[in-house]
Amino acid sequence: MRAMMMECPLKIADILTYAAEVHPAGEVITAAPGGPERMDYKTLGARIARLAAALLARGVRPGDRVATLAFNNRRHFELYYAISGIGAVCHTLNPRLSPTDLAYIVEDAGDCLLFHDPHLAPLAAALPMPPGTTIAMDEMGLDSLVDAAEPLAAWPDFAETDAAGLCYTSGTTGAPKGALYSHRSTVLHALSLAVSLPKVFQERRRILPVVPLFHVNAWGLPYAAPLAGASLVMPGPDLSGPALFDLMDQTGVYSAWGVPTVWFGLLDEIAARGRCPTGFGDVVIGGSAAPPAMIARFEALGVNVCHAWGMTEMSPVGTVCHTPPQDDGAPEAARLHRKARQGRRLFGVELKIVDEAGENLPHNGRAAGELRARGNTVISAYHGRAATTDGSFDEGWFTTGDVASIDADGFLAIEDRTKDMIKSGGEWISSIALENAAAGAPGVATCAAIAIPDARWGERPLLVVVPADGFDEPGLRAHLLGALAKWQVPERIVCVDALPLTATGKVSKRTLRDKHAAGEL
């Protein structure tokens, strides 16, 4: 029996219109040499309607891919809405990728127009774009388009399942593959994310996406923040501890979102200045597992840690972790233990863990298996590839490539990436568990564990450490023996100056494995 309700397509532009009308005083604030620059949602609503008209005048049509090559700033936010608003596809490029990888991605996507930060002009020029199709995001480029245009009379209608955004995976497991988001998936993701973190997504809150806008929609913040009336603080390209501290302090950021690597710098700056940035109350850590020692450091400062997990293929947020009511009054250690898990699923994201035969495993916090996901915010296939020929899909579920457990309260814990697990003597060692144990030892700045071939055990762990003051290998080994089973403790520990990072700021274990194979460690 069909209901008798209006059926209006969910559209990203409706978030902008809503913010401009209902939250006119909310702002996008961007770091700039002369101090943060501000523009409110009401002004942005009008400006973006002109930018959209300018894109139409340039000949951009529904379904066309328009690329951005930029860091986090207000013009990038404007392009998100203007491009998708007219039914085109906003394709965010990662400036940290090599020109070769970028050229592959631009051609695979078939981009027809490219907007870039002014200082990225040389990189933009190296990409295979036709002449006259690259535009700088500055006064001379993007702004002059806006100034010359009349605002759109109304945002056009189209199907909510139409494409709105395109983001390529970082390609750690092969050629980069595109995730092609819809208006429906993006709007539902924004709603579910906001509902899952009500203390963050409110009016009067200022939210800092350290996670780049070129990396899976900056975890959905450009949509969820204006929807809730929260302001966005855009850091630009400088993500150093001092730069982040100053920006947060000047703008009163409440909640800051990013990968663990950036937080080491901020924590050091906080330690150096002996205080937190004004108003800082919440940090969302994702992209890779937050070391328990990092969680404890933030919490000791009075900053609530929300551990999050997601994937490019999931729009991206799958779970967020904050203390549930049933933990109220629990000992600090128990609370921190729970916070080290990746948290509970967003509404609309279904998760299951399966054994090697594909059978469901119980959610008891102990059973670990391959993690699968399903929902409106999960891709059904990669751009231009059939799901059936791809090992990433199984009977309607996306196979994440993670090994995980889920506890009785619904808290997910990523045990490891499937490919990062170390199989020693027929038993699995989690590289993350090993890293977490080592990160808690004195004198360990950061570290990574990888598998190395071993004639007797098949594989053995190798621990790569960036040492800090007080590092002492026998002490670390003793610490590990106290935290892990003896057979899980690596025989080989090597020290390096820095860990190699991927273009999205994660530790590149592939590079570590390659280097080890080449004898470079």
Added chain:
Amino acid sequence: MRAMMMECPLKIADILTYAAEVHPAGEVITAAPGGPERMDYKTLGARIARLAAALLARGVRPGDRVATLAFNNRRHFELYYAISGIGAVCHTLNPRLSPTDLAYIVEDAGDCLLFHDPHLAPLAAALPMPPGTTIAMDEMGLDSLVDAAEPLAAWPDFAETDAAGLCYTSGTTGAPKGALYSHRSTVLHALSLAVSLPKVFQERRRILPVVPLFHVNAWGLPYAAPLAGASLVMPGPDLSGPALFDLMDQTGVYSAWGVPTVWFGLLDEIAARGRCPTGFGDVVIGGSAAPPAMIARFEALGVNVCHAWGMTEMSPVGTVCHTPPQDDGAPEAARLHRKARQGRRLFGVELKIVDEAGENLPHNGRAAGELRARGNTVISAYHGRAATTDGSFDEGWFTTGDVASIDADGFLAIEDRTKDMIKSGGEWISSIALENAAAGAPGVATCAAIAIPDARWGERPLLVVVPADGFDEPGLRAHLLGALAKWQVPERIVCVDALPLTATGKVSKRTLRDKHAAGEL
């Protein structure tokens, strides 16, 4: 260009499954003679899956209408989810309607099964249901069905546009008409409502729907609260000030939702005891306009007032009103003035005001016109009636029958119901403005303004007052002359012991007009 995302139907049962898994410690708490009874969402998830299986075993099929005749309690909540979860339609009946009206509605809806509160058995027996199709919501009735059933293996799939709920308008303007909600409209309404009130829709919060579950889904609370992990406190049939105070005090209700009439009783009880119920921090007032004097009384107690507006035809919430950031630091009077407006639209609800020619009016806080609404949570037609033959729809918009203005910050103000406006000498007098002015005078408990025929002016206002201590007609008249233009002040003021209420607790102006015509005042 179609995106490459999974497309999973939005389903009400997914809210239940989510709450059971992610918010297992959230509760539905019901007033009971021996003290409040509690059941958590995890337990409810399992129980409702058995109830759903029992309904299937009784022969209920997708699209079948299953009626409820009950007040706010846990079993009513269970039926909401069990009925819609199997694709049937939960049809809530208002026990305060006359048996004649109820019989009409039951036949119009074609209900196949009826669940009722035990004490409503006589009313249930008076309705035109076939023998053996009425079931009491008690241990012997509903519980024995649950006990005998095995839980559903999985909630079935169907289109998100399928019908899930049915609620009839109160019929103040003619025969009752049914609003037939979908799974899509209900889930989107829950998400948007939760996002619009983040301080209410959180874990650890307890929310009291005084608004009945038989009245437009209790304003969406049975869906939005579990989605956000908040607990629900169900008051049963006793909505007196002392009963509400005790229940709120015992259970720590943070946010209470209802029509203005019930709050008079609670405010009197608070005055009598000299304190608020423990934890009470927020009240949501809707159904009819909250008198500014009531808003001021709550705010003086430190209870935040959220004025809300909606309609049966809108799922129902259209707007909610709380202080926007741009009012921070404004004088108290300005803040209260804004709070007397009905507030800002929910995401997904579009509003416009039009003049008599149907042309859009500006949102400047002064221009007032007929209010129209559009969106996924708005009906496209009444159950069993074509939209084209109904004056309630115009070019894809629902015509609300309200006269309203919208200010530059997006705040709606309902000036009046079109049919309640008083046209005197060619000029309109808002009955609500007149009532608000009178309610602020000493010695006025409650009041209502209606139009009476007048030979010279066409219509003139009549003010009906329920006097309290200190009432004095010349004093009231002087007060009105200070607040309104002279021609807006009524010549006739009459005193009554109580105002007649509709079955949904609003003042029945139709009854007042009828009584006046019959010379009964």
